[in-house]
Amino acid sequence: MKRVITVTVINQSGVLNRVTGLLMKRQFNIESITVGHTEQPDISKMTFIVHVEDENKIEQLVKQLSKQIDVIKVNDITDKSIVIRELALIKIVAPPNLRMEINSIVEPFRGSIIDMGKNVVTYQIVGNPEKIDAFIELIQPYGIKELTRTGVTAFVRDAQVKPTAQLSILQ
Amino acid sequence: MMNAQVQLKNRALAPKGSEEGTKPKQNGAALFIESLKKQNVEIIFGYPGGAVLPIYDALYQNPVKHILARHEQGAIHAAEGYARVSGKPGVVIATSGPGATNLVTGITDAMMDSLPLVVFTGQVATTVVGTDAFQEADIVGITQPITKHNYQVKNINDIPRIVKEAFHIASTGRKGPVLVDIPKDIANTIFESEVDDDAPINLPGYQPTLHPNFLQIQKAIKAIAESKQPLILAGAGILAADASAELTEFAEKQNIPVTNTLLGLGSINGEHELFLGMAGMHGTFTSNMAISNCDLLINIGARFDDRLTGNLSKFAQKAKIIHIDIDPAEIGKNVPTDIPIVADAKEALKALLKHSIEAPDTKLWHEYLSECLAEYPLWYDAKEPDTVYPQQAVELIHRITNGEAIITTDVGQHQMWTAQYYKFKNEHNWVTSGGLGTMGFGFPAAIGAQFAKPEQRVISIVGDAGFQMTSQELALLKEFNLPVKIVILNNSCLGMVRQWQETFYEERYSSSLMPVQPDFVKLAEAYGVKGYRINTIHEAEEILTEALLSDEPVLIDCRVKQLEVVNPMVAPGKGLDEMIGVKKG
Numbered sequence: 001m002k003r004v005i006t007v008t009v010i011n012q013s014g015v016l017n018r019v020t021g022l023l024m025k026r027q028f029n030i031e032s033i034t035v036g037h038t039e040q041p042d043i044s045k046m047t048f049i050v051h052v053e054d055e056n057k058i059e060q061l062v063k064q065l066s067k068q069i070d071v072i073k074v075n076d077i078t079d080k081s082i083v084i085r086e087l088a089l090i091k092i093v094a095p096p097n098l099r100m101e102i103n104s105i106v107e108p109f110r111g112s113i114i115d116m117g118k119n120v121v122t123y124q125i126v127g128n129p130e131k132i133d134a135f136i137e138l139i140q141p142y143g144i145k146e147l148t149r150t151g152v153t154a155f156v157r158d159a160q161v162k163p164t165a166q167l168s169i170l171q
Numbered sequence: 172m173m174n175a176q177v178q179l180k181n182r183a184l185a186p187k188g189s190e191e192g193t194k195p196k197q198n199g200a201a202l203f204i205e206s207l208k209k210q211n212v213e214i215i216f217g218y219p220g221g222a223v224l225p226i227y228d229a230l231y232q233n234p235v236k237h238i239l240a241r242h243e244q245g246a247i248h249a250a251e252g253y254a255r256v257s258g259k260p261g262v263v264i265a266t267s268g269p270g271a272t273n274l275v276t277g278i279t280d281a282m283m284d285s286l287p288l289v290v291f292t293g294q295v296a297t298t299v300v301g302t303d304a305f306q307e308a309d310i311v312g313i314t315q316p317i318t319k320h321n322y323q324v325k326n327i328n329d330i331p332r333i334v335k336e337a338f339h340i341a342s343t344g345r346k347g348p349v350l351v352d353i354p355k356d357i358a359n360t361i362f363e364s365e366v367d368d369d370a371p372i373n374l375p376g377y378q379p380t381l382h383p384n385f386l387q388i389q390k391a392i393k394a395i396a397e398s399k400q401p402l403i404l405a406g407a408g409i410l411a412a413d414a415s416a417e418l419t420e421f422a423e424k425q426n427i428p429v430t431n432t433l434l435g436l437g438s439i440n441g442e443h444e445l446f447l448g449m450a451g452m453h454g455t456f457t458s459n460m461a462i463s464n465c466d467l468l469i470n471i472g473a474r475f476d477d478r479l480t481g482n483l484s485k486f487a488q489k490a491k492i493i494h495i496d497i498d499p500a501e502i503g504k505n506v507p508t509d510i511p512i513v514a515d516a517k518e519a520l521k522a523l524l525k526h527s528i529e530a531p532d533t534k535l536w537h538e539y540l541s542e543c544l545a546e547y548p549l550w551y552d553a554k555e556p557d558t559v560y561p562q563q564a565v566e567l568i569h570r571i572t573n574g575e576a577i578i579t580t581d582v583g584q585h586q587m588w589t590a591q592y593y594k595f596k597n598e599h600n601w602v603t604s605g606g607l608g609t610m611g612f613g614f615p616a617a618i619g620a621q622f623a624k625p626e627q628r629v630i631s632i633v634g635d636a637g638f639q640m641t642s643q644e645l646a647l648l649k650e651f652n653l654p655v656k657i658v659i660l661n662n663s664c665l666g667m668v669r670q671w672q673e674t675f676y677e678e679r680y681s682s683s684l685m686p687v688q689p690d691f692v693k694l695a696e697a698y699g700v701k702g703y704r705i706n707t708i709h710e711a712e713e714i715l716t717e718a719l720l721s722d723e724p725v726l727i728d729c730r731v732k733q734l735e736v737v738n739p740m741v742a743p744g745k746g747l748d749e750m751i752g753v754k755k756g
């Protein structure tokens with residue numbers, strides 16, 4: 001199963017190495033990993049997507065990570081109400097005569113054009129990973145020249161109550 | 172001309188501040204030694220080299236007892252032996268590159284067996300780190316998975332804090348090795364500012380849990396009160412927490428039998444009537460049947476290592492499991508646990524001892540275990556009347572020392588026979604490499620143990636092969652007149668490897684026989700150490716009595732039966748209740 005894990009760490013040199021090294025030693029499969037600063041100057045946050053066989057494995061992962069001296073907090077946020085975002089840059093073969101058509105696909109995904117050449121256009125798409133997967137599938141037939149994804153970063157929502165119908169409209 | 176040069180040189184040497192009468196300014200190395208002294212370091216095991224020259228110079232001027240080993244591996248195993256018997260962190264210094272990489276085996280060994288070590292390595296100057304400079308090795312990267320934590324000092328101001336943190340981390344919680352890498356230029360830098368040495372340690376990510384959770388203790392008490400066939404499995408966590416007295420009191424109070432892991436030996440008197448012997452691969456039949464048949468297994472400070480559990484799917488199938496461990500990550504890692512208790516073993520036992528637990532009648536259980544002990548004791552068959560059987564040698568050593576010596580071993584058959592036949596009277600007397608199974612460990616570990624306990628008799632029981640991995644440390648016995656007794660159980664082979672080849676590879680002894688061995692007696696003599704040779708059981712009685720009770724360092728080359736095997740055994744992949752070799756014949 002797929003789990004989303006956030007790890008709050010002290011921003012020391014080598015801490016990323018420690019954390020990924022540990023995952024490798026204990027044979028965990030990382031799908032994606034992102035790291036960045038937080039609102040506190042010395043604290044960074046990592047977000048992992050890992051594949052594990054069962055609950056027991058994920059418990060081990062959380063415990064082993066927590067044991068690291070530079071790790072302050074580990075959370076498995078998979079089952080919480082969360083916001084997940086990833087960014088993708090996609091360079092597509094888009095000769096002028098096809099651009100309108102391609103733009104009509106990009107628009108519903110709220111993608112934006114960030115670079116343009118004679119025959120190629122680079123789009124930026126932000127969203128949860130499934131949205132990006134869907135976009136890639138639709139745009140594939142036009143010819144993807146280059147593609148890069150950041151991996152996901154995630155946040156626990158403030159309101160952990162089950163969203164009512166009304167609230168979900170606001171989302 | 173000459174004079175001017177000398178003058179110039181002298182000026183450069185004079186401490187800067189001294190002219191104005193202020194405190195002379197220190198360099199990083201001097202600050203480092205001072206930080207060590209603040210940790211009450213009484214002994215360092217080390218080996219110098221280019222990158223640690225400033226540190227050795229500072230040591231020269233502000234001495235801490237330093238033992239110059241003959242190989243960095245010898246130094247670190249000595250530090251492990253010191254840590255094991257004293258409970259204090261062992262301190263090691265080595266130079267960059269090859270000095271540092273020679274420590275890797277010892278660091279891993281300490282990590283596996285939770286021994287507190289603080290290891291300092293020199294590093295090339297920060298200005299050339301990352302350029303493959305002479306004797307540069309990325310020791311922080313290399314030791315990342317084999318240390319509890321590690322550091323590279325990047326700023327001289329950090330030295331006091333990092334040293335303090337390193338000792339704290341190594342010796343609290345689940346103990347382990349911490350490495351601090353010190354670039355040469357930092358050791359040379361003149362220290363300008365004042366540091367606040369009394370600043371409290373601030374490690375927000377490191378807060379070991381020492382006290383057990385109240386509710387979990389209640390659950391444990393209920394389980395004990397309901398159990399008809401309880402068993403305590405005591406591991407090295409008892410020793411690390413200094414909790415032997417509490418363990419014995421608890422076992423006696425509740426009348427619960429006790430078994431040990433290899434590393435847990437000594438946590439209860441080996442001749443206590445509740446003690447069943449060691450469990451696991453070469454454990455006693457009774458201990459393994461006790462684990463297989465108990466209805467409650469109280470694991471205190473053991474990590475359910477595979478050499479203990481055998482096939483996990485057959486392990487303690489009838490039992491409810493209580494697991495007390497200071498490391499939460501060990502709980503549930505290998506064996507599903509019903510009642511997890513994260514705590515220091517001593518604190519947990521104290522909490523349990525506070526309650527009077529009304530226990531049910533366990534008479535039948537004790538009867539069953541007594542029958543097992545009577546029917547299936549440890550056994551060997553000394554068929555040849557003159558030959559020394561290795562088990563006999565260990566029994567003799569036990570008898571002569573009254574079970575009170577500090578015993579270190581290397582790894583192999585002799586290690587298992589020692590674990591089986593030496594019944595430790597006291598805690599902290601047993602030094603062996605369990606998790607990593609490091610050949611070459613035993614002898615230098617005895618040196619460290621003897622430095623820690625100069626008054627106690629230290630005996631190192633080693634194999635003929637493993638001893639040769641670190642025998643160069645013989646030089647230290649003479650140099651410091653350390654009365655360590657080395658007993659080589661010499662079977663002219665890699666006994667344990669040969670045993671597996673006999674049992675599982677149809678006696679194809681591939682690279683496991685060593686027909687040509689050095690003359691160990693002469694080797695000892697070359698280092699100025701008295702050597703003895705034993706060929707017969709009669710000589711064994713006589714020479715062991717004389718040599719083990721002497722006040723000098725001695726080496727005893729004890730020739731033992733070559734083709735002997737360690738019995739009984741749980742074959743790999745088998746359950747604890749499927750032991751082979753349980754009876755004579």
Ligand SMILES: Cc1ncc(C[n+]2csc(CCOP(=O)(O)OP(=O)(O)O)c2C)c(N)n1
Nearest residue numbers: 583584585608610634635636637665666667
């Ligand atoms: C450094 C290292 N290399 C290899 C091994 C594998 N090994 C385990 S026991 C053993 C044989 C040890 O022979 P000896 O020291 O003579 O002890 P014996 O088993 O004969 O008592 C070997 C090679 C090991 N444990 N450690």
Ligand SMILES: [Mg+2]
Nearest residue numbers: 634635664666
């Ligand atoms: Mg041998």
